[in-house]
Amino acid sequence: MQDRCPHRYAPLSLGRVVHGDKIQCIYHGLEFDAAGACTLNPHPPGNIPSRAVLKSYPIAEKHKAIWIWMGDREADTARIPDFSVLDNVPEIYTTKRDKMMIKANYELVVDNLLDLSHTCYLHEGILGNADTVDSEITIEHDGDDVIAGRHATNCVPPGMWAMLWPDHPERVDKFSRIRWMAPSTLRLFVGVCDPGKPFETGTGYHAIHMLTPETDRTTHYFFTASRFGVKTTDASLNREIQAKIAKMRRFAFEEQDAPVIEAQQLNIDGSDNQLDPINLSIDVGPVRYKRVLQKMLAAEA
Ligand code: FES
Ligand SMILES: [Fe+2]
Known part of the structure; x- marks a missing residue:
């Protein structure tokens, strides 16, 4: 509202909040x-001016988030991005639902992710x-979603992954697969497994990134993670890992x-000229999602 x-x-x-x-x-x-209608003016004679109306926006609650439709289009809950990896997960296997503010346009955050x-x-x-x-x-398209993948073989597990797997092997394969869902939510499947083994045999987490633009230059950044392939049944260790993932x-x-x-x-803001960034092979993900986003923005305009 x-x-x-x-x-x-x-x-x-x-x-x-009053009267429920x-x-x-x-x-x-x-x-x-x-709905935004004024229902009471407590001051005599109590008439309600016709302009006493607030704009109210449709919302829906799904996957532990609140989704809002601020544009002119009809609210369509079928278009809420799939974050079902957050549903029905034991609390100990998910991390704090955290939030921060970024002083930048949301696209720079998507580029980063x-x-x-x-x-x-x-x-x-x-x-x-x-x-x-x-x-x-690697890059894949799934409808309008863009998925970037990276598979590093036979590497020493970086700190986060070593921490998640108490008796980890000396060398592991590290996999990452991040899906952009228009316009600004991302879901990352990331972890490590024994070299040459299927990803599902490893351990890691689904990292959730939800970006809500506030202004052209500020973005609300919501994030959490939900673990898979948990390698230990030790509850106090899992509690510790949960806190460390959130903190790291x-x-x-x-x-x-x-x-x-x-x-x-x-x-970018300080430049007088129209900037034209160079692109490297690693930029293929950002380049592809921007194309989809541009197409959607053009269609909406
Ligand atoms: S009732 Fe006077 S500002 Fe809201
Ligand atoms: Fe990063």
């Missing part, structure tokens, strides 16, 4: 229902290492990704 009372513009979010499902404005007590190559440099030691640089990147991921995003992304944004 629009967070601005039509009377004197006080934020409705400062108000309170009405919002009462904190300032002079006008009350509004879920769909680019699996930066983990070897920016997240060196935690999420990637020198062993994982030289692995081929937050560290990687907040201390490593965000400063670079925000600095990129400043560089």
